[in-house]
Amino acid sequence: MSYSDKVLDHYSHPRNVGSMDKGSTDVGTGLVGAPECGDVMKLQIKVNPETSVIEDAKFKTFGCGSAIASSSLATEWVKGKTVDEALQIKNTDIVKELSLPPVKIHCSVLAEDAIRAAIHDWKKKRETAKPETVEARS
Amino acid sequence: MSTDVKTMPQEQLVAANGVKLPIYMDNHATTPLDPRVLEEMLPYFMEKFGNAASRNHSFGWAGEEGVETARERVAKLVGATTKEIIFTSGATESDNLAIKGVAEMYKEKGNHIITAVSEHKAVLDTCKRLEKYCYRVTYLPVQKDGLVDLDDLKRAIDDKTILVTIMAANNEIGVLQPVAEIGKLCRERGVIFHSDATQAVGKVPVDVNKQNIDVMSISAHKMYGPKGVGALYVRRKNPRVQISAIIDGGGHERGMRSGTLNVPGIVGLGKACLICMEDMPKESCHLAGMRNRLRDNIMGRLDEVYINGSMEHRLPGNLNISFAYVEGESLLMGINDVAVSSGSACTSATLEPSYVLKALGTGDDLAHSSIRFGIGRFNTEAEIDYVADRVVETVQRLRELSPLYEMAKEGVDLKQVKWAAE
Known part of the structure; x- marks a missing residue:
């Protein structure tokens, strides 16, 4: 497998590695993949409740180099976006940016899933915390 | 891998x-x-380029001499005689020749083959192909340590079993199977025992008589020899094992493997065996x-x-x-x-x-x-x-x-x- 320089860069210098308090209402956690499949990504976002802007993002990934790179890139991309903007990120954008070979496309799919799962988790928490806000929004 | x-x-x-x-x-x-192997091979590319099958001139004799010296060295490393060594293009061909050759030769006797799930693909896929031609294959499980359970093997052998093929050393985990015990069991039950010894020969002692091996695959490039050359040991007596050829042609290697011999490669295999034996x-x-x-x-x-x-x-x-x-x-x-x-x-x-x-x-x-x-x-x-x-x-x-x-x-x-x- 020969990787692009961007993948190698993310592998060697992963951005935003770490964990946030998953109990916090402002934090959304996405945990996707399975150890048996050789890929597990945990992506966390910290969202400003007023603006819905993702102010911080962290990840940890068990997986091959392109899985690490895909999730590292995902954290870079979601930061500063609103949750609705972040939901627009497609796995094909990640494939393009990292020049992933066809056998590694599933890594980008997993990264997209991780973003969605984190946002879903944050939304769910917010609904539980402030049910009236949800009604107003829907 | x-x-x-x-x-x-x-x-x-x-x-x-x-x-x-x-x-x-x-x-x-x-x-x-190994540099010593290369040195031994070099003359056989240009000076001694003759076809080992050319019986009527000195060029052919020189090639044949190189091949026969190599045959002695291979045989000696595994306790065989020179007539029991067939040169091939490598262990994959040797495995194919052993399994398909025995299956074809002994099809009147039975159609059952026993192997193990941890074998190399050269063995497993050959067995799978034979399943398409009405052969029955038992894939023995291995234990947690990678070894075949001899009781499983005992139970698997039936009156239609013609061949047991179990590797000597595994290519991924290096686990050594109880080859001598498997050989003994096969001999008692009158079943031919083939072992893919690609990873074992030259690394650990292998003796076809002490271990009751009937057919055995050998590769040069796993023991500091050249790629593209290997050998198959085929027992000549106690019992005599016969195999059908899978490559037809000029009848080289006593009819079991036609095709002009890869003289420099074979010379290299021989030298690699000699060094392994000494060291x-x-x-x-x-x-x-x-x-x-x-x-x-x-x-x-x-x-x-x-x-x-x-x-x-x-x-x-x-x-x-x-x-x-x-x-x-x-x-x-x-x-x-x-x-x-x-x-x-x-x-x-x-x-x-x-x-x-x-x-x-x-x-x-x-x-x-x-x-x-x-x-x-x-x-x-x-x-x-x-x-x-x-x-x-x-x-x-x-x-x-x-x-x-x-x-x-x-x-x-x-x-x-x-x-x-x-």
């Missing part, structure tokens, strides 16, 4: 402790040619010492590291370890100045983790996390120490990055987690 070679730096670098990079530690995939006692101690040094060096500094397969019944140069919570391909990327292999799906053509490790009952998660170290004749202790350091630092770095390691440290039972992808 496959090796991540394209990410390896091509230029020769030197590490802090003086070792030259990249380091080759994948000697189960192939070995470098084996010293070399196997040295390799086992380095292997244990690597193991202790890694396991002394990392937790949750698991050895795959028996340590007791194992090739001296093999170490196969799973590093929990770290995916194998990402580990290979981190040690890209060291050539080793992984059982991870990401490094295989099929995108499936190692079937050998799965056969041991190793979970898929740990199969993805496995690395095979193949230590060979030309590795040094300084290289071992460098590799151990690189592995330890890379595993530590990747574990800091691993959500699984974090969860395990928090006390989460990963087996109980309901994973989204399942």
Whole structure:
């Protein structure tokens, strides 16, 4: 497998590695993949409740180099976006940016899933915390 | 298993402790040619280029002489006679010839073949093909340590069994099967015993008579000989074994393998066998010492590291370890100045983790996390120490990055987690 320089860069210098308090209402956690499949990504976002802007993002990934790179890139991309903007990120954008070979496309799919799962988790928490806000929004 | 070679730096670098990079530690995939082997081969490319089958001039005789000397050396290494050695293009061809050749020759006697799930694909896929032609194949399981259970074998043999094919040493985990016991059992039951001894010959003592082997595959490039050449041992007496040819033509190699002989390659195989025979006692101690040094060096500094397969019944140069919570391909990327292999799906053509490790009952998660170290004749202790350091630092770095390691440290039972992808 020969990787692009961007993948190698993310592998060697992963951005935003770490964990946030998953109990916090402002934090959304996405945990996707399975150890048996050789890929597990945990992506966390910290969202400003007023603006819905993702102010911080962290990840940890068990997986091959392109899985690490895909999730590292995902954290870079979601930061500063609103949750609705972040939901627009497609796995094909990640494939393009990292020049992933066809056998590694599933890594980008997993990264997209991780973003969605984190946002879903944050939304769910917010609904539980402030049910009236949800009604107003829907 | 496959090796991540394209990410390896091509230029020769030197590490802090003086070792030259990249380091080759994948000697189960192939070995470098021993310079003494090359020296022996060289005259057979230009000066002694004759066809060993040309019986009526000196060019042919020179080639034949080279081939016959090699045949003696191969035979001697495994306790065979020269007439029992057939030269082939390598172990894959030898396995094909052995299994298909016996199946065809003995089809009147029966149609049942027994093998094991951890065999090399050259054996497994040959057996699978025969299943399409009305042969019945039993794939024996292996135990947690990688060894075949002799009672399973005993039970599997029936009155239609014509062949048992079990490897001597496994190419991934280096586990040595109880070949002598299997051979004895087959002899008692009147079943032909073939062993793919590709990884074993030249590394550990192999004797076709003491171990009751009837047919045996040998490869040159796993023992510091050239690629593209191998041999098949076929027993001539007690009992006499016959095989049908799968390549037809000029009737070379007593009709069992037609085709002009690869004289330089065969000469190289012979020399490689001679060197292995002379050096084996010293070399196997040295390799086992380095292997244990690597193991202790890694396991002394990392937790949750698991050895795959028996340590007791194992090739001296093999170490196969799973590093929990770290995916194998990402580990290979981190040690890209060291050539080793992984059982991870990401490094295989099929995108499936190692079937050998799965056969041991190793979970898929740990199969993805496995690395095979193949230590060979030309590795040094300084290289071992460098590799151990690189592995330890890379595993530590990747574990800091691993959500699984974090969860395990928090006390989460990963087996109980309901994973989204399942």
